[in-house]
Amino acid sequence: MKRILLIALSAILVLSLAIPAMASETLMMATTTSTANTGLLDELIVPKFLKDTGIEIKFIAVGTGKALAMAENCDVDVVLVHAPASEKAYVDKGVLIDRKELMYNDFVIIGPAADPAGVKGMNVAEALKTIGQKQAVFASRGDNSGTHKKELSLWKAAGMQVPEKDAWYIQTGQGMLPTINIANEKNGYTMTDRGTYIKYADTKGGNPPLVVLVEGDKVLFNQYSALAVNPEKCKDAKYELATKFINWMASPEVQAAIGDFKLLGKPLFTPNAK
Numbered sequence: 001m002k003r004i005l006l007i008a009l010s011a012i013l014v015l016s017l018a019i020p021a022m023a024s025e026t027l028m029m030a031t032t033t034s035t036a037n038t039g040l041l042d043e044l045i046v047p048k049f050l051k052d053t054g055i056e057i058k059f060i061a062v063g064t065g066k067a068l069a070m071a072e073n074c075d076v077d078v079v080l081v082h083a084p085a086s087e088k089a090y091v092d093k094g095v096l097i098d099r100k101e102l103m104y105n106d107f108v109i110i111g112p113a114a115d116p117a118g119v120k121g122m123n124v125a126e127a128l129k130t131i132g133q134k135q136a137v138f139a140s141r142g143d144n145s146g147t148h149k150k151e152l153s154l155w156k157a158a159g160m161q162v163p164e165k166d167a168w169y170i171q172t173g174q175g176m177l178p179t180i181n182i183a184n185e186k187n188g189y190t191m192t193d194r195g196t197y198i199k200y201a202d203t204k205g206g207n208p209p210l211v212v213l214v215e216g217d218k219v220l221f222n223q224y225s226a227l228a229v230n231p232e233k234c235k236d237a238k239y240e241l242a243t244k245f246i247n248w249m250a251s252p253e254v255q256a257a258i259g260d261f262k263l264l265g266k267p268l269f270t271p272n273a274k
Contacts, residue, residue: 025056025238029076031060033061041059045249049245064086068086071234074234078226079096082224103255108212111213112210119214124154127213127214136189137189138169142172170186176193198263198264229242
């Protein structure tokens with residue numbers, strides 16, 4: 001009997017070592033599609049946070065507008081988004097607190113290598129005016145995401161009305177990768193964050209049909225931040241877990257890991273937590 005018991009205990013020990021530890025707690029997060037599309041969450045953040053803290057992250061990747069609305073509806077504990085003006089509006093309403101800047105990339109306008117509208121090398125305002133004048137196809141996400149919000153602001157900054165009713169302006173109502181694919185199908189242009197573009201290029205073996213044509217303007221800076229849901233607004237919000245996640249994301253070790261997260265030898269995000 002002692003031998004059988006010893007064998008059984010040994011088997012249990014082997015199994016316990018082979019099976020990953022179960023998460024003790026779960027953090028609910030709403031985030032933008034770019035953090036999911038790039039693989040940053042599934043390949044780096046989610047498994048590393050579980051390993052380091054024992055806390056599981058369950059996330060939904062949607063446009064920033066929807067992510068912020070989920071926070072206001074008390075559906076999540078934390079958000080990771082990239083629309084600073086909208087974020088601050090939710091902070092002012094008391095929905096979100098403890099905003100922490102974590103990383104950035106930039107937006108770029110991409111299009112066919114043949115560049116039918118001839119916008120390569122222009123600044124953003126010139127490029128959008130030229131696309132409008134030539135009525136070249138432009139695919140917009142049209143989904144109230146952070147990228148969509150930024151795109152709308154750029155049309156206005158160029159002194160133009162958003163061309164919502166023009167046939168050449170396609171509102172996809174979809175995420176970034178599907179929108180890029182639609183732009184490609186229509187031999188047109190779109191605006192994307194660089195991280196998602198690098199992921200798109202990687203899926204095409206490093207030789208994508210749509211290439212970067214407009215880049216480098218200061219207005220194309222793209223900041224990502226995390227914010228905790230205010231427990232005074234949402235009584236069931238896991239504020240302590242949200243705070244732990246935000247501080248963990250801002251830690252030197254994780255910031256370095258974000259900077260080292262690359263595809264095609266290029267970083268998808270640049271850490272900038274203070």
